[in-house]
Amino acid sequence: MPTDLTGSPTRGSAGLVDILDRVLDKGLVVAGDIKVSLAEVELLTIRIRLMICSIDKAEEIGLDWWKYDRHLSPGHEHGKVLQENLELRERLRLLERRVASLTRTTGRRGRSRAPGKE
Numbered sequence: 001m002p003t004d005l006t007g008s009p010t011r012g013s014a015g016l017v018d019i020l021d022r023v024l025d026k027g028l029v030v031a032g033d034i035k036v037s038l039a040e041v042e043l044l045t046i047r048i049r050l051m052i053c054s055i056d057k058a059e060e061i062g063l064d065w066w067k068y069d070r071h072l073s074p075g076h077e078h079g080k081v082l083q084e085n086l087e088l089r090e091r092l093r094l095l096e097r098r099v100a101s102l103t104r105t106t107g108r109r110g111r112s113r114a115p116g117k118e
Helices: 011-026 055-060 074-112
Strands: 028-038 041-052
Touching: 011 055
Parallel strands: none
Antiparallel strands: 028 041
8 A cells, every 4th residue: 555755554645546547548528518498498508528538548539639729839830820921922922023024024015016006
């Protein structure tokens, strides 16, 4: 039986640690609905779903939404925004070059034509 610093048995603590370890390893789901009705007319329904498990277990069962939530992993989102910004700047440079090239080409043609004639 485990003991604390004073040498006293810590049976309850070991039980809690075992339970917590099992819950995180296997997972625990708590689900419930709260319905508010008046005169048998449902006014409000609140669905509550709570899952407690380790990150490894969550990823194992296909839950990884926190990786893409900008509030929980701002570094990931920031990097994505920077990359997108760089790509957009490059596209803008290419478009500006095309417009400048077309303007130069159209400008040369426009000068050779007589005014008022198309």
